[in-house]
Amino acid sequence: xxxxxxxxxCVLALWVPLYNSIxxxxxxxxxxxxxxxxxxxxxxxxxxxxDRIGND
Amino acid sequence: MFDHxxxxxxxxxxxxxxxxxxxxxxxxxxxxxxLDQLHEWGLGGxxxxxxxxxxxxxxxxxTAYTVIAIPAVVFAIGAYxxxxxxxxxxxxxxxxLTLPRLWAVSEKHGYMTAGDFVLGRYxxxxxELAVALTGILATMPYIALQLxxxxxxxxxxxxxxxxxxxxxxxxxxxxxxxxxxxxSGLRAPAMIAFVKDSMIYIFIIAAIVVIPYELxxxxxxxxxxxxxxxxxxxxxxxxxxxxxLKPGQVGPYITLAVGSAMALxxxxxxxxxxxxxxxxxxxxxxxxxxxxxxxxxxLIALLGLMAIAAGVKVETPQxxxxxxxxxxxxxxxxxxxxxxxxxxxxxxxxxxxIGAANTFTRNIWKPFIHPEMSLREESxxxxxASLVVKIGALAVIFFMPTRFALDLQLLGGVxxxxxxxxxxxxxxxxxxSGWALxxxxxxxxxxxxxxxxxxxxxxxxxxxxxDIPFVGNVDLGLGFAAYNGLTAVIVNVLLSAGLSxxxxxxxxxxxxxxxxxxxxxx
Numbered sequence: 001x002x003x004x005x006x007x008x009x010c011v012l013a014l015w016v017p018l019y020n021s022i023x024x025x026x027x028x029x030x031x032x033x034x035x036x037x038x039x040x041x042x043x044x045x046x047x048x049x050x051d052r053i054g055n056d
Numbered sequence: 057m058f059d060h061x062x063x064x065x066x067x068x069x070x071x072x073x074x075x076x077x078x079x080x081x082x083x084x085x086x087x088x089x090x091l092d093q094l095h096e097w098g099l100g101g102x103x104x105x106x107x108x109x110x111x112x113x114x115x116x117x118x119t120a121y122t123v124i125a126i127p128a129v130v131f132a133i134g135a136y137x138x139x140x141x142x143x144x145x146x147x148x149x150x151x152x153l154t155l156p157r158l159w160a161v162s163e164k165h166g167y168m169t170a171g172d173f174v175l176g177r178y179x180x181x182x183x184e185l186a187v188a189l190t191g192i193l194a195t196m197p198y199i200a201l202q203l204x205x206x207x208x209x210x211x212x213x214x215x216x217x218x219x220x221x222x223x224x225x226x227x228x229x230x231x232x233x234x235x236x237x238x239x240s241g242l243r244a245p246a247m248i249a250f251v252k253d254s255m256i257y258i259f260i261i262a263a264i265v266v267i268p269y270e271l272x273x274x275x276x277x278x279x280x281x282x283x284x285x286x287x288x289x290x291x292x293x294x295x296x297x298x299x300x301l302k303p304g305q306v307g308p309y310i311t312l313a314v315g316s317a318m319a320l321x322x323x324x325x326x327x328x329x330x331x332x333x334x335x336x337x338x339x340x341x342x343x344x345x346x347x348x349x350x351x352x353x354x355l356i357a358l359l360g361l362m363a364i365a366a367g368v369k370v371e372t373p374q375x376x377x378x379x380x381x382x383x384x385x386x387x388x389x390x391x392x393x394x395x396x397x398x399x400x401x402x403x404x405x406x407x408x409x410i411g412a413a414n415t416f417t418r419n420i421w422k423p424f425i426h427p428e429m430s431l432r433e434e435s436x437x438x439x440x441a442s443l444v445v446k447i448g449a450l451a452v453i454f455f456m457p458t459r460f461a462l463d464l465q466l467l468g469g470v471x472x473x474x475x476x477x478x479x480x481x482x483x484x485x486x487x488x489s490g491w492a493l494x495x496x497x498x499x500x501x502x503x504x505x506x507x508x509x510x511x512x513x514x515x516x517x518x519x520x521x522x523d524i525p526f527v528g529n530v531d532l533g534l535g536f537a538a539y540n541g542l543t544a545v546i547v548n549v550l551l552s553a554g555l556s557x558x559x560x561x562x563x564x565x566x567x568x569x570x571x572x573x574x575x576x577x578x
Contacts, residue, residue: 013145020135022300036138
């Protein structure tokens with residue numbers, strides 16, 4: 001589980017065909033840009049979650 | 057020389073720059089200790105807690121050059137420049153797993169550099185030297201590029217000197233930097249990083265609120281940028297630019313992100329910032345919190361598109377951010393932003409010179425020239441080396457074209473990945489042997505460098521088909537291009553693994569499996 005949490009954001013970040021498009025735009029920001037920006041805090045939360053699992 | 061000087065902006069700039077320089081000297085007394093010991097001068101006594109480490113690493117990794125160069129690429133060709141975002145996303149899960157192990161073994165055995173660890177683990181002086189030389193070679197041009205970032209903002213203040221005077225401001229800035237680094241060691245950039253990082257955050261929050269407001273919202277910005285890219289591509293059909301990646305850019309985008317992530321923490325300055333932390337726990341904390349800087353970096357990258365929408369005039373894309381700042385803000389705040397970027401050059405330049413100095417002292421001078429060094433001599437030599445490194449960087453800017461530093465920095469990344477197998481695999485296993493890793497490293501250096509030379513210029517990516525001497529044409533048939541650092545490190549790993557089967561090592565491993573365990577968690 002811990003490894004999956006750590007790997008998931010990496011796979012999403014490197015899976016370029018998934019997000020290499022303009023639509024759907026958010027507040028006028030193309031998908032390509034907002035998806036990657038949103039993925040940053042998501043990846044931080046994933047590491048946090050993985051760390052909590054490690055502590056139990 | 058001062059005819060076009062923006063007086064208000066310059067005054068604010070000088071004020072902040074001066075204030076922070078004073079901090080650099082005061083830092084010598086912070087967490088007071090004997091700075092004649094190398095681990096105190098060059099590693100802050102390994103006493104930096106989680107927040108100090110956060111500011112220090114953030115200020116160290118997200119440099120002035122980044123603030124100028126990433127938006128410059130986005131300004132020039134759009135989406136491709138955003139590779140820095142996946143790069144900084146994938147790096148932290150990886151660091152979460154590996155760095156606490158490196159920290160634990162380093163604390164246990166008093167390692168200060170990657171070379172120290174490699175020597176202890178593999179008992180191989182040749183490999184230690186290779187790791188040390190790679191680090192120093194890659195760091196020198198990186199420091200020089202911080203000066204380029206500094207020069208860009210000073211240029212934007214309206215300073216236009218001729219001849220020797222052209223470089224006068226950065227020379228002054230660098231002399232100040234050299235003096236406080238010499239005196240305070242790693243404590244200076246750690247203390248300055250508080251101010252510098254706070255200023256960068258204020259700058260970027262203001263930019264991301266004010267500029268879209270002035271330009272009519274994000275929709276208008278992306279529309280304008282999209283139209284500009286379409287027009288450029290229409291004028292030059294060979295140009296790959298736009299708001300999304302062209303098919304030929306996808307391979308390089310992914311491999312650049314992976315290869316850059318593998319390279320970053322091999323650099324001496326990144327390891328110096330990490331090993332100065334007070335615990336493995338502090339490092340884990342930072343892998344969750346440093347993404348805040350990555351988010352800011354993503355926003356900074358967007359400044360490149362805003363500069364297009366604002367229609368700023370530039371001589372080179374690297375002027376895009378400074379010119380955008382002048383366009384968007386009143387003079388006093390522009391001066392503040394420029395000071396933030398300039399200080400963003402000083403923090404990494406200081407840590408880089410310290411990292412290179414530690415490496416030179418511990419892994420070149422001590423083992424090969426003067427093994428019986430006292431602690432005091434070690435510290436003195438490192439201080440001297442930090443000065444030499446900075447003078448070298450200054451000389452590069454004075455006497456070489458900027459292109460030279462840029463090319464070397466690009467190659468530096470390709471080279472830096474080549475010590476990845478020795479360092480990272482070494483954290484988990486001693487199956488690889490020293491000789492095998494050394495030969496793999498040499499092969500990786502040669503392959504990476506030769507792939508990067510296109511016949512007329514240096515380029516970071518190469519199609520996955522090669523004309524190999526004595527072998528002929530080899531085409532993997534994958535149809536995309538890849539980052540040379542990554543291609544070369546694959547050759548490196550395959551060769552190291554194959555040779556490790558043949559060349560079993562009988563050298564002593566001074567570490568034991570328990571040394572790598574993170575005590576706080578275990």
